[in-house]
Amino acid sequence: MKxxxxxxxxxxxxxxxxxxENVISGEVFETVITQISQIxxxxxxxxxxDWHTQIEDQSKLVFAVSTTNNPxxxxxxICITDKKDHIFMDLxxxxxxxxxxKKLYRGVAGNLVAFACKTSFEKGYNGVVSFIAxxxxxEHYSEILGAKLFxxxxxxxxxxxxxxxxxxxxxxxxxxx
Numbered sequence: 001m002k003x004x005x006x007x008x009x010x011x012x013x014x015x016x017x018x019x020x021e022n023v024i025s026g027e028v029f030e031t032v033i034t035q036i037s038q039i040x041x042x043x044x045x046x047x048x049x050d051w052h053t054q055i056e057d058q059s060k061l062v063f064a065v066s067t068t069n070n071p072x073x074x075x076x077x078i079c080i081t082d083k084k085d086h087i088f089m090d091l092x093x094x095x096x097x098x099x100x101x102k103k104l105y106r107g108v109a110g111n112l113v114a115f116a117c118k119t120s121f122e123k124g125y126n127g128v129v130s131f132i133a134x135x136x137x138x139e140h141y142s143e144i145l146g147a148k149l150f151x152x153x154x155x156x157x158x159x160x161x162x163x164x165x166x167x168x169x170x171x172x173x174x175x176x177x
Contacts, residue, residue: 019169020067020075020107029067029105031075031169033115036062042077049093054079060090065111076108080116086128086156087120089113113145114169117162121175127162131155 021028036042039052041064055062060081064074075098079090092112097104116129133141133155141147146161157165166173 020065020105020111023103023106029069031065031111032068032071033063033065033111034071036064036077042074046074046096047077047093048096049091051077051079051091051093054091063112063115065108065115075105076112078112078116080119082123083130086125086130087116087123089116089129089131110144110165111169113157114165117157117166118170118173120162121166121173126159127157127166128159129157129162 019028019031036051036055039055042051042055042062044050044052051062054060060079062077062079065076065078066072066074074095076092076094078092081088081090092109094103094108098108113129117127120127120129130150131147131154133147133153135153138149138153138155141155142149145157145165147155147157149155
């Protein structure tokens with residue numbers, strides 16, 4: 001029997017942008033989110049987490065965010081699970097070049113969280129998304145994403161906050177109207 005281990009998410013939402021934004025120039029780039037279904041699409045050495053395990057797990061879906069003008073360069077990854085009444089964010093990671101003080105783009109993690117909320121709306125779950133947060137980031141997720149704590153370090157994003165995030169990143173998507 002496969003052991004189900006939960007990962008505490010430790011991504012930082014550096015800025016809620018309308019897409020992703022170049023740190024140096026401030027230029028904003030439109031994004032595209034695509035499903036990753038083959039391990040060859042993600043080079044293991046480019047990431048801190050083992051994304052191959054996530055991709056191979058049939059119960060999970062992995063998506064990449066890229067800019068529309070350069071869709072082959074992955075800016076960040078998200079792994080989600082459909083819990084049949086909400087979307088669970090298993091893992092989020094920015095590409096190495098989008099981490100730390102020398103990052104290239106801002107807004108990558110926010111874009112991925114908004115995508116999880118959008119997926120929840122599409123599934124009829126009213127935008128509800130849950131995740132397990134590292135203890136030291138609970139306040140950050142509460143302030144930036146409007147996430148609420150519901151058990152120890154388990155958090156969720158409710159409909160109102162999901163609408164805000166989805167409107168910010170996916171302007172033409174309006175399932176609540």
